[in-house]
Amino acid sequence: xxxxxxxxxxxxxxxxxxxxxxxxxxxxxxxxxxxxxxxxxxxxxxxxxxxxxxxxxxxxxxxxxxxxxxxxxxxxxxxxxxxxxxxxxxxxxxxxxxxxxxxxxxxxxxxxxxxxxxxxxxxxxxxxxxxxxxxxxxxxxxxxxxxxxxxxxxxxxxxxxxxxxxxxxxxxxxxxxxxxxxxxxxxxxxxxxxxxxxxxxxxxxxxxxxxxxxxxxxxxxxxxxxxxxxxxxxxxxxxxxxxxxxxxxxxxxxxxxxxxxxxxxxxxxxxxxxxxxxxxxxxxxxxxxxxxxxxxxxxxxxxxxxxxxxxxxxxxxxxxxxxxxxxxxxxxxxxxxxxxxxxxxxxxxxxxxxxxxxxxxxxxxxxxxxxxxxxxxxxxxxxxxxxxxxxxxxxxxxxxxxxxxxxxxxxxxxxxxxxxxxxxxxxxxxxxxxxxxxxxxxxxxxxxxxxxxxxxxxxxxxxxxxxxxxxxxxxxxxxxxxxxxxxxxxxxxx
Numbered sequence: 001x002x003x004x005x006x007x008x009x010x011x012x013x014x015x016x017x018x019x020x021x022x023x024x025x026x027x028x029x030x031x032x033x034x035x036x037x038x039x040x041x042x043x044x045x046x047x048x049x050x051x052x053x054x055x056x057x058x059x060x061x062x063x064x065x066x067x068x069x070x071x072x073x074x075x076x077x078x079x080x081x082x083x084x085x086x087x088x089x090x091x092x093x094x095x096x097x098x099x100x101x102x103x104x105x106x107x108x109x110x111x112x113x114x115x116x117x118x119x120x121x122x123x124x125x126x127x128x129x130x131x132x133x134x135x136x137x138x139x140x141x142x143x144x145x146x147x148x149x150x151x152x153x154x155x156x157x158x159x160x161x162x163x164x165x166x167x168x169x170x171x172x173x174x175x176x177x178x179x180x181x182x183x184x185x186x187x188x189x190x191x192x193x194x195x196x197x198x199x200x201x202x203x204x205x206x207x208x209x210x211x212x213x214x215x216x217x218x219x220x221x222x223x224x225x226x227x228x229x230x231x232x233x234x235x236x237x238x239x240x241x242x243x244x245x246x247x248x249x250x251x252x253x254x255x256x257x258x259x260x261x262x263x264x265x266x267x268x269x270x271x272x273x274x275x276x277x278x279x280x281x282x283x284x285x286x287x288x289x290x291x292x293x294x295x296x297x298x299x300x301x302x303x304x305x306x307x308x309x310x311x312x313x314x315x316x317x318x319x320x321x322x323x324x325x326x327x328x329x330x331x332x333x334x335x336x337x338x339x340x341x342x343x344x345x346x347x348x349x350x351x352x353x354x355x356x357x358x359x360x361x362x363x364x365x366x367x368x369x370x371x372x373x374x375x376x377x378x379x380x381x382x383x384x385x386x387x388x389x390x391x392x393x394x395x396x397x398x399x400x401x402x403x404x405x406x407x408x409x410x411x412x413x414x415x416x417x418x419x420x421x422x423x424x425x426x427x428x429x430x431x432x433x434x435x436x437x438x439x440x441x442x443x444x445x446x447x448x449x450x451x452x453x454x455x456x457x458x459x460x461x462x463x464x465x466x467x468x469x470x471x472x473x474x475x476x477x478x479x480x481x482x483x484x485x486x487x488x489x490x491x492x493x494x
Contacts, residue, residue: 015049074419108306123255124285137263137282138174228258247376250344350424377421
């Protein structure tokens with residue numbers, strides 16, 4: 001483990017001075033119950049300002065992000081976040097959600113227009129910007145489906161959500177949390193939804209289907225129109241997980257495919273920051289007949305003013321404090337306005353081109369279970385390449401080459417899988433560096449597999465060279481904080 005902020009500093013050091021207390025001390029007992037007031041000062045580190053700055057700067061250099069290089073996480077679209085997005089977000093830094101509509105017209109206009117843009121991009125009719133992430137959007141979509149069948153008095157029989165095994169990973173939990181039974185639909189030999197298996201489960205117990213298109217194999221569901229027709233014919237609804245929208249943005253629209261509900265990942269498709277638990281945003285758009293169920297409030301335009309509409313008696317209610325992650329909405333709005341129609345088409349064009357370039361190079365060395373034109377991502381497997389080497393070993397060896405590994409072991413339907421998504425913001429030179437590293441590792445797998453089994457070999461952490469962790473022991477006996485007097489070993493450890 002690395003040094004923590006508690007392991008540095010000395011008694012008496014400080015980085016800033018707080019102003020004198022300007023509130024009568026007796027007010028503490030008036031506002032806070034006596035049993036909740038500290039009896040002694042908290043044991044906080046005593047550090048100078050420069051110590052704090054250097055500590056967190058060191059931590060930042062240990063991290064890897066989209067500003068360091070290619071971040072090819074399949075289905076996660078980890079692409080560059082343009083700095084103009086940050087500049088625009090700072091314009092609203094002093095806005096507060098409690099300041100009222102009259103003083104928030106600019107912010108409300110931005111939210112309204114962003115919602116309109118997203119509806120056009122998705123081919124939908126109405127939208128909420130409240131959900132804070134993709135999975136939160138999924139939950140919102142499932143609650144809308146549940147509310148719809150409550151209103152039609154069919155909920156007692158509409159108990160099932162169909163889920164392709166190539167759908168996005170959080171879909172089953174979102175459906176189950178709303179009380180639906182999850183029915184898994186297998187893929188066929190093409191890596192697409194098996195229509196025969198789907199048809200076998202179609203009856204009036206189906207509330208809907210959750211699908212991802214392109215799916216997590218990076219393949220476009222060519223039978224999508226037939227799939228949505230079959231679901232609608234039994235009275236079900238179609239939910240579209242927009243995690244992979246980056247592959248089709250500007251070129252195809254879920255609404256035109258017969259979709260009833262779609263969520264967008266602003267932190268994937270629309271370039272806002274991603275990872276580390278937030279921030280994020282997963283707006284949900286719906287067709288007209290489902291609009292009454294959207295969360296409140298909705299941002300609407302009333303003549304020349306923008307207002308927050310709470311008059312939605314059939315709404316599922318609030319699903320986020322205030323009106324969503326507003327700073328993320330500003331960034332996505334900026335991205336869409338900067339690119340425009342033509343720019344958004346270029347996003348999907350280049351994302352697909354980059355993925356197919358990598359697939360063509362790497363499928364000569366690794367096995368491609370579905371070796372044909374893909375969309376924005378593709379899958380490879382190491383199965384059969386070596387009796388002793390696993391995909392995990394390949395991923396860890398890539399770290400030695402300064403390359404961030406792709407997603408591994410998902411989707412579950414391909415053994416020893418790597419799921420690779422380069423995104424459109426990666427240059428050909430960087431694509432080649434990534435491909436060269438993977439090809440070199442494949443060569444090492446044959447000539448010196450021991451290298452892979454012990455990788456990574458030299459990851460610098462505070463001047464020490466930390467090697468592969470004992471993952472089983474780390475899970476069973478986690479050391480969450482290094483004692484202040486200890487030092488990192490040079491040859492690895494817990």
